Every structure is written in structure tokens, then in C-alpha cells.
Amino acid sequence: MNQEAKIADPWAMALEDIDVSNPNLYSQDAWRPYFERLRDEAPVHYCADSDFGPYWSITRFDDIVAVDSNFKQFSSEPFIIIGDIDEDMPLRNFISMDPPEHDVQRRAVQSVVAPQNLQEMEGLIRSRVQAILDGLPVGETFNWVDHVSINLTTQMLATLFDFPFEDRAKLPYWSDLFTGTPEIAGGEFSKEERMAGLAECAEWFTRLWHERKGREGGFDLITLLQRDPKTANMIDDPMMFLGNLGLLIVGGNDTTRNSASGGVLALNENPAEYDKLRADHGLIPSMVSEVIRWQTPLMHMRRRATEDVEFQGQTIRKDDKVVMWYVSGNRDESAIKDADAFIIDRENPRHHISFGFGIHRCMGNRLAEMQLRILWEEIMSRFSFVEVVGTPQRVQSNFVRGISDLPVRVHPI
Amino acid sequence: MAKITLIGFDGDQHVIDAEPGKSLMANALENAVPGIDADCGGACACGTCHCFVEEAWRPLTGEVEYMEESMLGMRPDRAEGSRLSCQINVTSEMDGMVVRIPEFQM
Numbered sequence: 345m346n347q348e349a350k351i352a353d354p355w356a357m358a359l360e361d362i363d364v365s366n367p368n369l370y371s372q373d374a375w376r377p378y379f380e381r382l383r384d385e386a387p388v389h390y391c392a393d394s395d396f397g398p399y400w401s402i403t404r405f406d407d408i409v410a411v412d413s414n415f416k417q418f419s420s421e422p423f424i425i426i427g428d429i430d431e432d433m434p435l436r437n438f439i440s441m442d443p444p445e446h447d448v449q450r451r452a453v454q455s456v457v458a459p460q461n462l463q464e465m466e467g468l469i470r471s472r473v474q475a476i477l478d479g480l481p482v483g484e485t486f487n488w489v490d491h492v493s494i495n496l497t498t499q500m501l502a503t504l505f506d507f508p509f510e511d512r513a514k515l516p517y518w519s520d521l522f523t524g525t526p527e528i529a530g531g532e533f534s535k536e537e538r539m540a541g542l543a544e545c546a547e548w549f550t551r552l553w554h555e556r557k558g559r560e561g562g563f564d565l566i567t568l569l570q571r572d573p574k575t576a577n578m579i580d581d582p583m584m585f586l587g588n589l590g591l592l593i594v595g596g597n598d599t600t601r602n603s604a605s606g607g608v609l610a611l612n613e614n615p616a617e618y619d620k621l622r623a624d625h626g627l628i629p630s631m632v633s634e635v636i637r638w639q640t641p642l643m644h645m646r647r648r649a650t651e652d653v654e655f656q657g658q659t660i661r662k663d664d665k666v667v668m669w670y671v672s673g674n675r676d677e678s679a680i681k682d683a684d685a686f687i688i689d690r691e692n693p694r695h696h697i698s699f700g701f702g703i704h705r706c707m708g709n710r711l712a713e714m715q716l717r718i719l720w721e722e723i724m725s726r727f728s729f730v731e732v733v734g735t736p737q738r739v740q741s742n743f744v745r746g747i748s749d750l751p752v753r754v755h756p757i
Numbered sequence: 758m759a760k761i762t763l764i765g766f767d768g769d770q771h772v773i774d775a776e777p778g779k780s781l782m783a784n785a786l787e788n789a790v791p792g793i794d795a796d797c798g799g800a801c802a803c804g805t806c807h808c809f810v811e812e813a814w815r816p817l818t819g820e821v822e823y824m825e826e827s828m829l830g831m832r833p834d835r836a837e838g839s840r841l842s843c844q845i846n847v848t849s850e851m852d853g854m855v856v857r858i859p860e861f862q863m
Contacts, residue, residue, distance in 0.1 A: 413800065447830055450831065451833075455833050457863075458833050460861070694794060694805075695797075695798055701800065701803055702827075
């Protein structure tokens, strides 16, 4: 797909021709007017033809909450991204399942990110953030994404899996592969590269699984799966094993990574907000929530209608794809005042849709917030300005709202 | 009005004059009781207004319905008396009710 392809004016086309699955809308950051029109004129919108087949778009905040909460009529099976699952590698995982099977698998692992454990992780995260920031090349232009965002989230991910620390660079690569083909979300990785990379991922984790079996103690994700009788034999189902690894890798990686980059960009684009932050570091927690809303690092989740459903005047047919566009719900003026403004001290900043709602709501949301809070506390105690000095490059995907290159210079206090 | 006592994890007691007809979550937020986040705003969809109702008061707080049960099931600190406070409709009969706030919301 051509990243540079010109984006048509959404106000000049017929409503039925609007297709927000086009990944160029996001690589070119041109999505806002498309969703503005859909929210106003067709909040439950049918696109009859796209690279991902026909699909419904849900674009208003309250409608997204309603669909996300209604797992009986809107199933997460077989897959939660707009594209179809690769039939040669039919991965399964608990985000793509409904109760009761979903509940069993999620319960096995979610305690790793329960707030009691987060308290124990805080010191470790802070010391890593400090080391990363203290090592930045002051006086040079560098890519914030590589030096900080990827570095920080990859270290965290290695800790959550107890993955060999020196080999941790494999994790973000695998993460990109899981969601990165044209068929899944309009990305740029070939199917062959994805297959090969994910086979390597499976080999690594299979080896770690066997090495860890029977080991005393430990509180990493693999050990938690082994300890719960209901998931202890997950290794025997390779597509389930690899699928859940993918879920946990992507969930702990793409999300916080892109919020860590998106926050720098948002503050540069809104200098008055940056000044507010400089004047009052106590705004960091609310700014973190605002950044997560503003960035919306995962832009959609997909459901499948389990029966014909009348919804907001439309008839969604059994088995239709239903895509909830979180990136749109987060800009919905009817639910969020001044939704198109970045306001770090806004009232009720946690009322955003980036974590999803209902039983699939982001499991790691408090860990994400903690990592970003610590990152900004440490940035603000070192640098008066993280200055964006070039044009950011964005990821081609309709799923991950990613930034791949953010040229910056840092100005020490 | 119904006087309801919310006890924080650290033992702090917050006695509020709760307005009947509104949810316990809405009443807690209006009285700025810490520890009730309510990210979804009362749609039974996030689980961040979790609380524990003291045993004597449970019969007054109604049944846990299917969606609430699903959300509570995701909580590692689920216990007897676990409820989402957005699903408890305050009535004048709840005057004197005691509710505990968990250590964390997630």
C-alpha cells in the first residue's frame, strides 16, 4: 500500500464511500474529519467494501461503551482486529474469546499487574527510567522513540516475562509482527516475515516454558500460567500459547510506547500546556490520562454480531463485523468537553475510552499509567524542554496509532 | 438523605449524606470520597468503583446482575460483599450503612 497516497476530502464524498479502515488515514494523521463526519451524520455506519471486507463503524463514545459491554450480542471471537486471522497461523488468545473461557485465562495472568505488585515494581521502573534519561545524548538530535519509548517499555516487558534481558530487543520486533501485516491492519510486514518471526518467538518461549517448569517462586507471566491448573498445559496448544504471548507482548508494548512518544509530541504542539506542567508537576497524573486519551494507542477493537441486532436505528446482521473506533470515541464532544483540545488539567481526565470498557478492559492500565507517571516525573526533574525538532513519522496501521520517529533535542535544567 | 459511612483501606472514615435515587458511586464522587474512580461514569463497564458492603446491609443493596458479576469476576480482590457502587441505588433505608473501599481500583 502506498503510504503517500493522497487522502480524499471526507466532506466531498458520499457517506457510504467513507472507509476509515484505510491505514493511510493514520500514517498521514488525516483521520479527524472522517470521524467527525461519521459521528455527526452516521454514528453507526456501514462500509460495504474495504480491504478488510464489509464492516460497521461505531464512532460515538456512549455507543462504544454499549457495544463493548455487551459481549452476548457482540462477540470477541474469532479476532479483535478488523482484518481476518491468518488461516495458516490461527492464533487464539483470551482477548479474542468470550466468557467463560476468557475469564479463566485472564484470571490466571492478571495478578501480575495488580496494584499490590505495581508498588513493588515502582522502584525498579524508576531506576531504569533514570538510567535511560541520564544516558541521552544532550546537544544532539536523536529519535525519542528508540532511545526512550521503546527502550523503557521493552525493559518492562522483559521483566514481566522474566525474558533474558540481553535479548530483549526481540520483544518489540515480535510485537510489531503480531499486528503488522497488510491483511490484519494494513501494515507493512509481509506474511512470510511474520510467520518466520513468530515461529522464532514460539521457539524462544517454548524453551523458557520448559526451563521454568517446576522452578520455585517467581511471579512472571509464564510462571503464572504454569501455576494456574487451568492454564498449566497451555503449551500443549501451540496456537493458544503463541496467541496469548502475542496478546501480552502487544498489550505491554505498543500501548505505553506510543503514549510515551505521543506525550512529548502533544506538549510540543500545545506549548501553553507544557508551561502549565513546568509550573506544577503535580499535574503529571492527570496529564498521563490525558495523553493516553489524546494518543489512543490502540485505535479500534472489533466484534462480531451473534444475532441480528437493532442498534441506533440500524440493523446489524448476524456475523457482521462491528468495529468500535476508540480513536473517535475519545474525540466525541457529546461525552468529552473540548474533546479536540489537549488539556492536561481537564476535569475527569480518566473518563476516556483508550482502555476499552467491559470485560476486556485493559488489564495493564494501572501499570501503563505508573510507567508514564514515573517517566514524566523524571523528565521534568531533568529537562526544561524535550523539543521536537523534526517531522514525526507515523506507523501505517489502522490498529496501532504509532509513532516510529520523533526527532528531539533535550534541554537540561 | 441516608447517612452512609465509607471506610478507606487506610481506615479513614468518610460519612456522607447520600441522596436517595442516585447511585452510591455518584454520591461518593459528589462528596469527594477518595478511592472510588468510576472511570466509565456509571455504565457498569470498568470496575473502578468497586466496594465491599458490610454483611448486615447486603440484603438492602439488591442483586448482583449478570454484567456486574462479569466485571467483579475480573477483580483479584473479589470477596463476599463485593459490589460495583454504580450499581447500588441509594434508598432512605440505607441510613447507617457501612461500606469498605478496597486497597486499589483496576
